Amino acid sequence: MDTKIILTEKEIPTSWYNIQADLPEPLPPLLHPGTKEPTILPPPLFASALNEQEFSKERYIEIPDEVLEIYKLWRPTPLFRAHRLEKALGTPAHIYYKYEGVSPAGSHKLNTAVAQAYYNKKEGIKRLTTETGAGQWGSALSMGCQFIGLELKVYMVRVSYDQKPYRRILMETWGATCVPSPSEDTEIGRKILAEDPNSTGSLGIAISEAIEDAIGRDDSHYSLGSVVNHVLLHQTVVGQEAMKQLEKADAYPDIIIGCIGGGSNFAGVYLPFVKDKITGKKPDLRIINVEPQACPTVTKGPYTWDFGDVAGMAPIALMNTLGHTFVPPPVHAGGLRYHGMAPIICHLAKLGFVEAQAVYQIPTFEAAVKFARTEGILPAPEPAHAIKVVIDEAIKCKESGEKKNILLALSGHGHFDLGAYDQYLSGKLEDYEYPEEKVKEALKQLPQVPA
Amino acid sequence: MDTKIILTEKEIPTSWYNIQADLPEPLPPLLHPGTKEPTILPPPLFASALNEQEFSKERYIEIPDEVLEIYKLWRPTPLFRAHRLEKALGTPAHIYYKYEGVSPAGSHKLNTAVAQAYYNKKEGIKRLTTETGAGQWGSALSMGCQFIGLELKVYMVRVSYDQKPYRRILMETWGATCVPSPSEDTEIGRKILAEDPNSTGSLGIAISEAIEDAIGRDDSHYSLGSVVNHVLLHQTVVGQEAMKQLEKADAYPDIIIGCIGGGSNFAGVYLPFVKDKITGKKPDLRIINVEPQACPTVTKGPYTWDFGDVAGMAPIALMNTLGHTFVPPPVHAGGLRYHGMAPIICHLAKLGFVEAQAVYQIPTFEAAVKFARTEGILPAPEPAHAIKVVIDEAIKCKESGEKKNILLALSGHGHFDLGAYDQYLSGKLEDYEYPEEKVKEALKQLPQVPA
Numbered sequence: 084m085d086t087k088i089i090l091t092e093k094e095i096p097t098s099w100y101n102i103q104a105d106l107p108e109p110l111p112p113l114l115h116p117g118t119k120e121p122t123i124l125p126p127p128l129f130a131s132a133l134n135e136q137e138f139s140k141e142r143y144i145e146i147p148d149e150v151l152e153i154y155k156l157w158r159p160t161p162l163f164r165a166h167r168l169e170k171a172l173g174t175p176a177h178i179y180y181k182y183e184g185v186s187p188a189g190s191h192k193l194n195t196a197v198a199q200a201y202y203n204k205k206e207g208i209k210r211l212t213t214e215t216g217a218g219q220w221g222s223a224l225s226m227g228c229q230f231i232g233l234e235l236k237v238y239m240v241r242v243s244y245d246q247k248p249y250r251r252i253l254m255e256t257w258g259a260t261c262v263p264s265p266s267e268d269t270e271i272g273r274k275i276l277a278e279d280p281n282s283t284g285s286l287g288i289a290i291s292e293a294i295e296d297a298i299g300r301d302d303s304h305y306s307l308g309s310v311v312n313h314v315l316l317h318q319t320v321v322g323q324e325a326m327k328q329l330e331k332a333d334a335y336p337d338i339i340i341g342c343i344g345g346g347s348n349f350a351g352v353y354l355p356f357v358k359d360k361i362t363g364k365k366p367d368l369r370i371i372n373v374e375p376q377a378c379p380t381v382t383k384g385p386y387t388w389d390f391g392d393v394a395g396m397a398p399i400a401l402m403n404t405l406g407h408t409f410v411p412p413p414v415h416a417g418g419l420r421y422h423g424m425a426p427i428i429c430h431l432a433k434l435g436f437v438e439a440q441a442v443y444q445i446p447t448f449e450a451a452v453k454f455a456r457t458e459g460i461l462p463a464p465e466p467a468h469a470i471k472v473v474i475d476e477a478i479k480c481k482e483s484g485e486k487k488n489i490l491l492a493l494s495g496h497g498h499f500d501l502g503a504y505d506q507y508l509s510g511k512l513e514d515y516e517y518p519e520e521k522v523k524e525a526l527k528q529l530p531q532v533p534a
Numbered sequence: 535m536d537t538k539i540i541l542t543e544k545e546i547p548t549s550w551y552n553i554q555a556d557l558p559e560p561l562p563p564l565l566h567p568g569t570k571e572p573t574i575l576p577p578p579l580f581a582s583a584l585n586e587q588e589f590s591k592e593r594y595i596e597i598p599d600e601v602l603e604i605y606k607l608w609r610p611t612p613l614f615r616a617h618r619l620e621k622a623l624g625t626p627a628h629i630y631y632k633y634e635g636v637s638p639a640g641s642h643k644l645n646t647a648v649a650q651a652y653y654n655k656k657e658g659i660k661r662l663t664t665e666t667g668a669g670q671w672g673s674a675l676s677m678g679c680q681f682i683g684l685e686l687k688v689y690m691v692r693v694s695y696d697q698k699p700y701r702r703i704l705m706e707t708w709g710a711t712c713v714p715s716p717s718e719d720t721e722i723g724r725k726i727l728a729e730d731p732n733s734t735g736s737l738g739i740a741i742s743e744a745i746e747d748a749i750g751r752d753d754s755h756y757s758l759g760s761v762v763n764h765v766l767l768h769q770t771v772v773g774q775e776a777m778k779q780l781e782k783a784d785a786y787p788d789i790i791i792g793c794i795g796g797g798s799n800f801a802g803v804y805l806p807f808v809k810d811k812i813t814g815k816k817p818d819l820r821i822i823n824v825e826p827q828a829c830p831t832v833t834k835g836p837y838t839w840d841f842g843d844v845a846g847m848a849p850i851a852l853m854n855t856l857g858h859t860f861v862p863p864p865v866h867a868g869g870l871r872y873h874g875m876a877p878i879i880c881h882l883a884k885l886g887f888v889e890a891q892a893v894y895q896i897p898t899f900e901a902a903v904k905f906a907r908t909e910g911i912l913p914a915p916e917p918a919h920a921i922k923v924v925i926d927e928a929i930k931c932k933e934s935g936e937k938k939n940i941l942l943a944l945s946g947h948g949h950f951d952l953g954a955y956d957q958y959l960s961g962k963l964e965d966y967e968y969p970e971e972k973v974k975e976a977l978k979q980l981p982q983v984p985a
Binding site for chain 2: 085086087089091152155156157163167185186187188189226229230246248249252255256257258403452456458459460461498499501502504505508534
């Protein structure tokens with residue numbers, strides 16, 4: 084068969100798939116961080132259309148034409164059959180990978196960035212704010228805002244701003260304003276700088292600055308790149324394409340494998356398939372969420388109520404969490420260091436529809452290099468975690484002689500992560516055990532929620 | 535119409551197109567650098583199949599199956615219609631771009647890298663050597679050798695090795711050995727280091743080291759990434775695809791625009807179209823080779839005999855040249871700094887089938903940013919030179935009301951060139967006039983060739 088299964092632009096899904104229509108038990112509500120009462124996303128920060136999507140039970144939500152037109156710049160993305168990796172492993176398994184790295188921003192993030200910019204613009208908003216760690220989300224939203232016609236201000240964690248300038252430059256090339264956080268532009272930023280002028284910042288501080296900025300201006304909203312339901316919804320364009328592509332190859336996955344940080348990339352791939360599991364059409368389908376050992380939210384974190392953000396200002400969600408004050412070790416997969424997890428993923432894990440597995444950083448890079456040397460593409464460190472598990476499963480197939488279909492969610496390329504590859508190749512990469520004691524401490528800080 | 539015109543894997547051309555079959559006057563010979571007699575490429579350095587291709591008059595040369603299978607990892611590449619750029623310019627012109635940046639190595643270079651590795655392997659060679667400046671060619675050949683199963687040693691100009699580590703890491707990830715040049719691994723390297731232990735190297739030194747290494751070992755050959763005929767031949771897979779794609783859009787270009795350094799990318803796109811101009815089928819087709827003002831080989835250099843390399847060891851070719859000792863100013867488009875030009879391009883220019891134009895660096899980056907903000911893709915600095923001319927021509931169409939079809943050769947992405955974008959965006963980018971006096975000096979060093 085072909086190396087790539089491609090679709091035409093006419094075959095791009097015209098709706099997002101909303102898993103909330105098919106859940107056997109509804110999602111628990113979000114709670115207000117102060118009152119602990121059920122709440123929506125804060126209206127001063129989010130477009131009402133996005134808030135509607137957040138709680139909608141409609142099975143399909145139409146993708147606006149303007150968003151679809153922009154999607155066509157990189158969608159449909161290719162589905163590859165990993166012939167060369169299979170051969171190198173000597174496995175009878177068929178490995179497929181859905182590759183989002185062909186987007187100009189280099190990952191799946193653009194799928195929701197364009198959609199969020201669109202709905203905000205439609206409601207009269209002129210400007211978005213957001214935070215970014217290494218810059219993956221900030222750069223995607225920069226392109227999204229440029230193409231829809233919104234201003235964007237990105238608060239970038241100072242240590243990344245200083246050490247990893249490439250994604251900052253990418254944001255600026257697409258017309259966004261990017262400042263190091265803590266910044267002089269917000270009250271909280273000024274307060275932190277007054278206490279420590281050399282603060283290297285944190286994602287928590289950057290979130291607080293982006294929110295303060297958006298709340299303070301009528302023309303501005305805030306934007307999130309993962310975790311919440313509407314972001315996962317927008318990413319289902321990926322999984323629906325993958326399903327069509329596998330149909331063309333006359334295949335259905337036995338195992339779907341991807342990495343989870345906030346969870347939007349992988350949920351975007353598997354939610355359309357989970358439907359088949361819920362309805363009993365494909366009861367044996369395995370879905371493996373892969374996390375770093377350094378931040379094993381679903382494998383080790385309790386399923387409990389916790390704040391979505393470090394500062395305790397965001398809504399409280401029922402989810403697996405390592406505690407909102409938990410700061411994971413500095414693994415290179417910056418996108419996999421969130422303390423919590425998308426409530427949809429946690430709900431599906433609790434109901435037994437999906438499973439989770441944690442892997443170490445060094446074997447992850449070993450798998451990434453094997454992938455690059457057989458398939459060509461240099462994977463980002465985040466999906467490299469999933470590649471490690473794909474290889475493990477493919478080797479099990481070799482041992483058992485089973486010809487399973489494995490689908491990998493390859494969320495992006497690693498062109499801006501070559502420093503991490505260098506550390507691995509030169510034998511300098513460190514690994515990190517699960518920081519059990521730190522998690523225990525962080526779990527003491529959970530919010531008190533009445534039963 | 536669609537944003538992208540895509541082909542299936544079955545539509546990848548199965549032969550390369552050889553312009554030598556259709557030239558109204560044959561190409562002048564290569565001359566031996568010592569005897570000044572007609573010569574082939576040095577047999578101790580090049581596979582005989584590549585030497586045959588270098589001088590073949592066969593119109594079509596079959597692409598080996600193994601090469602085609604590897605091409606399928608990224609080929610056929612998409613042809614885009616630049617709807618958003620057209621709209622931003624308000625032009626009636628239709629702008630199409632053929633994008634080679636989807637290859638894992640990020641440019642067209644992989645098309646010849648895989649082919650060269652294949653033919654060398656077939657003739658029993660175990661190992662290739664090459665030089666690289668910023669690393670574009672070195673990284674492509676690293677992937678090519680890894681996939682065909684050859685060792686590769688890359689001599690990388692030390693200043694790039696130290697300042698731009700990303701492409702070095704990419705080479706190592708694909709399994710190549712990369713050393714800074716001058717190195718301790720060759721006689722010439724040791725000699726230069728003995729004289730100046732802090733030498734930052736040059737492309738000339740790196741070429742000399744790679745050649746010395748390959749000559750000294752029976753298992754090794756040397757590999758070139760541009761300029762020579764067989765490299766241009768391998769790149770014609772790009773132009774043949776573009777022609778099929780334009781046919782599907784019911785379009786034929788009025789103007790084809792691309793950048794030229796050694797010339798292989800752009801010739802690869804236009805040679806299949808030049809055929810139509812030679813045969814009189816499309817006499818009005820304009821083909822514009824774009825160069826930097828800092829190194830305007832075809833626009834300013836005389837058409838004369840010169841060495842292919844700085845050291846005067848390589849064969850002598852009849853071409854436009856600024857003199858083999860000419861060192862151009864440090865423009866960011868490292869791939870456009872060669873003193874000479876592919877003899878095929880110079881021959882076609884002399885016969886009047888193609889034209890050339892030189893542009894400045896700052897307006898080039900201005901055009902690149904406009905492109906990124908309308909089409910999403912961040913272009914490499916090299917093809918950004920062509921984008922500048924595409925925009926100029928599209929604006930002329932706006933003024934005249936002509937609905938011309940413009941085809942842009944977009945040879946690669948700029949993910950590893952963001953430092954240059956940063957300089958442009960922060961207003962720190964310098965520009966360079968044509969260094970007329972330096973060229974005059976260099977042209978005094980031309981080899982003496984009997985009439």
